[in-house]
Amino acid sequence: MLEHGGRLREAARQWNIPLADWLDLSTGIAPWSYPVQISADAWQRLPEDDDALVASAAAYYRHACHHTSPLPLPLPGSQAAIQWLPRLIAPGRVVLPANTYGEYAPAWRAAGHQVSTVPFAALLDKTLDAEVIMLANPNNPTGDCFAAAALAALANQQAQRGGWLIIDAAFGDAQPVQLPSSSSVILLHSLGKFFGLAGARVGFCCAPPTLQNALAAALGPWALANPSRQAAMQALSDTTWQAAQRQRLAEASTRLSGLLRQHELPNCIGGTLFCYAPTAQAATLHAHFAQRGILLRRFDHPPAVRFGLPGNASDWQRLEAALSEWNAP
Ligand SMILES: Cc1ncc(COP(=O)(O)O)c(C=O)c1O
Numbered sequence: 001m002l003e004h005g006g007r008l009r010e011a012a013r014q015w016n017i018p019l020a021d022w023l024d025l026s027t028g029i030a031p032w033s034y035p036v037q038i039s040a041d042a043w044q045r046l047p048e049d050d051d052a053l054v055a056s057a058a059a060y061y062r063h064a065c066h067h068t069s070p071l072p073l074p075l076p077g078s079q080a081a082i083q084w085l086p087r088l089i090a091p092g093r094v095v096l097p098a099n100t101y102g103e104y105a106p107a108w109r110a111a112g113h114q115v116s117t118v119p120f121a122a123l124l125d126k127t128l129d130a131e132v133i134m135l136a137n138p139n140n141p142t143g144d145c146f147a148a149a150a151l152a153a154l155a156n157q158q159a160q161r162g163g164w165l166i167i168d169a170a171f172g173d174a175q176p177v178q179l180p181s182s183s184s185v186i187l188l189h190s191l192g193k194f195f196g197l198a199g200a201r202v203g204f205c206c207a208p209p210t211l212q213n214a215l216a217a218a219l220g221p222w223a224l225a226n227p228s229r230q231a232a233m234q235a236l237s238d239t240t241w242q243a244a245q246r247q248r249l250a251e252a253s254t255r256l257s258g259l260l261r262q263h264e265l266p267n268c269i270g271g272t273l274f275c276y277a278p279t280a281q282a283a284t285l286h287a288h289f290a291q292r293g294i295l296l297r298r299f300d301h302p303p304a305v306r307f308g309l310p311g312n313a314s315d316w317q318r319l320e321a322a323l324s325e326w327n328a329p
Helices: 008-015 053-061 079-088 104-110 120-124 148-160 209-219 226-237 239-262 282-291 313-327
Strands: 073-075 093-097 114-118 132-136 164-168 185-190 203-206 274-278 297-300 303-308
Touching (some): 053 073, 053 203, 073 079, 073 209, 079 104, 079 203, 104 114, 120 132, 120 148, 148 164, 203 209, 239 274, 282 297
Parallel strands (some): 093 114, 132 164, 164 185
Antiparallel strands (some): 274 303, 297 303
């Protein structure tokens, strides 16, 4: 099992602090979740794949993925596509960013692909020769992000060589970038981050029809639970909530990066849902916060910590107090 943020039970055991006392800043999940309402019959009835979920997703993502593709394919979390795509694409050379989501490389390797990594910016190097280029945009954990034009150029390059460009936009909702639509592009979306619905396990894949159909067949019937479909339909259709969430996240993100800079974590960079701070003191910084019941995500190669967003005034106070104690002589 790879390491992930959000493992509060493990932290509670390790640091001997009761579960309920933790402030979890170890993930990039929005601290405010979409207020889902589940009807009683959602638990009783089997999910029906001709409900309004796909139409809601197509409207929300504002594209039908790809001009010749079917509509977005619902996934039980975008993780499902991360694991299946390597098995549905013929083994070849795969290039990933050097510092990215930890699930990509093992999934490609397990399916017999040759994986190599390059610095995020070097993904745009025209001499890269790979059947698959896969990236998270914005990248997790570093927050690196390509603009629309760069992604379009990369998509064209992969189309010309008959390869794939897989763009994982799991963290892309807060500040959406226009994603390319080309026969070489596979897009992944998640409801876990911006909508704060990681527990519902809902994502989408947009890919050309043959691949998308193969993925649908691999997932089989009823891949998404009915309550999750209902939650997703509500969240994807509620544009008023989405606009308010964007605003809240932008404000919290500005506040977080300002606070970290003020407390001498000047390298703090990141997307809207987290701040990534490369620091040689990552291990002691992580322990300092954990002793105070605040869980950060720690990275060792290279050493860094990632801060998620506090969701209310008392959580901000706890974070500020722990940062002040870190700086205290
Ligand atoms: C970049 C990235 N993509 C995808 C996922 C998987 O998200 P989910 O399966 O909840 O959609 C994660 C989870 O942390 C992630 O960080």
